[in-house]
Amino acid sequence: MIYLDNQATTPLAPEARESMLPWLGGPETTGYGNPHSAHRLGRQAEAAVDIAREQVAALFPVGGTVIFTGSATEALNIALRGSDRGRGDKRIAVSAIEHSAVLNTALALDPDCAVLPVGADGLVDPQVGLPDDLGVLAVMQVNNEIGTIQPVADLAERARAAGALVVCDAVQSAGKMPVADADLIAITGHKLYGPKGVGALWIRDGIALDPVITGGGQEAGIRSGTLSPALCAGLGAAVKLSLETQDEDEAHVAALWDRAREMLARWTLNGSAAHRYKGNLNVRRDGIDVARLMSDARQVCFSAGSACASEAxxxxxxxxxxxxxxxxxxxxxxxxxxxxxxxxxxxEGLGLILAAAEAQG
Structure with missing residues (x-):
């Protein structure tokens, strides 16, 4: 099996796996303590979470707080639902190609949410019209389907000038490039070679959020629920490794991109070739039956779109x-x-895809 679907999820880094093992909590270990307990085992687990929090915080600008969540979807819901800036007479604006975790949440909060268009290159115009009563702007850094990198900095500057908060889905960019400047930034473990089931939300100092669910308020009074030290440790280790290998990873991915573009020269690229993360290659060939293509090239794991919407x-x-x-x-x-x-x-994987495509005529 050849895996070419890294936008859906990434393999777990060996370093992340190793960091998780002491905290998985078998009875023969001492790593099963509740990190919110006051006794010795609890303090040990809490220390592991604190180390992971420091590792994750290295992704972001100084002057903020990292809270752990169960996913980026949860983090984005906390950011959008927890802020009072998108309520009452204030509007929410999102790009037309936001992940459903942002778009559907924004529409639930503000049925008149402003959806900012993108051009044929998959980019929002930095000078696109923004609502006069803007309270929250949500723009992802790298799109999960087509890989385009949005002009977050330019849009954020305009939004802040209007007194709005800026929310950024950095799921596909974290660990691969410097994270965009925003006020609330969401990431997840399994898109940067960490474990599934853990994410994080970075909150700029001075921004107050209401809890989305009530409970013990374990994470800064904002996110309730017992943390998994193993998952937090895995995310922290994955982030640390990604920052250490970022330049090497970028060069490797660029070389793969160049070769893939050569092999798929007859296919049309979807989205900008210049403003994108090169580990994401979205292409089309008119007349291809993609369902049949995926069946005929079943030895290769690739996608016809977002895994999060694959059932639709x-x-x-x-x-x-x-x-x-x-x-x-x-x-x-x-x-x-x-x-x-x-x-x-x-x-080998692209060769199998091309052979299956040619068999369709």
């Missing part, structure tokens, strides 16, 4: 926002590669 069986709304027709969206595939993808794997 609908054409990608992200590709639709670029102006693609339904037929063009349905003939598009996403290839995702990263740190642990070898050149041989990439070439």
């Amino acid at each position: 069986r609908k054409p990608s709304r992200v590709l639709g926002a670029l102006g693609l027709t339904v037929e063009q969206a349905k003939s598009s595939i996403r290839i995702g590669f990263g740190r642990y993808t070898t050149m041989d794997e990439l070439e």
Whole structure:
């Protein structure tokens, strides 16, 4: 099996796995303490969480707090639902290609939410019109389906000038590039070679959030629930490794991108070639039956869109926002590669995809 779907999830880094083992909590160990307990085992577990929090905080600007969550979806809900800036007479604005965790939450909070269009290149115009009564702007750094890098800094500057908060989904960018400047930033472990089931929200100093669920308020009074020291440790180790290997990872991914573009020269790139994370290659070939392609090249793990929306069986709304027709969206595939993808794997996997495509005529 050849894995080319790194936007859906990434393999767990061996270093992250090793950091988790002492805290998985078997009876023969002492790593099963509740990190919120006052006794010795609890303090040991709390210390592991504190170390992980410091490791994760290294991703972000100084002057903020990291709280652990169960996922980026939870983190984004806390950011959007916990802020009072998008309530009452204040508006929420989001890009048209936001992840459903942002778009659906924003629409639930503000049915008149302003949806900012993108061009054929998959980018929001930095001078796009913003609502006069803007309270919250949410723009992702790297899109999960097409890999385009949004002009977050330019948009954030305008939003802050209007007195709005800036929320950024940095799920696909964290650990791969410097995280965008925003007021509330969400990440998740399994998109940067960490474990599933853990994410984090960075909150800039001075920003107050209401809890989305009530309980013990273990995380800064904002997020309740017992933390998993193992998951926190895994996320912390993954972040630490990503920061140490960022330049090496970037060069490796760029080399894979160049080779993939050569092999898929007859396919049309979806989204900007210049403003994107190169581990995400979204391409189309008119007339291709993607369902049949995935069946015929079943030895290769790749995607026809976002894994988070794969059960919907609908054409990608992200590709639709670029102006693609339904037929063009349905003939598009996403290839995702990263740190642990070898050149041989990439070439073999793309060779199988190309052979399956050619068999369709």
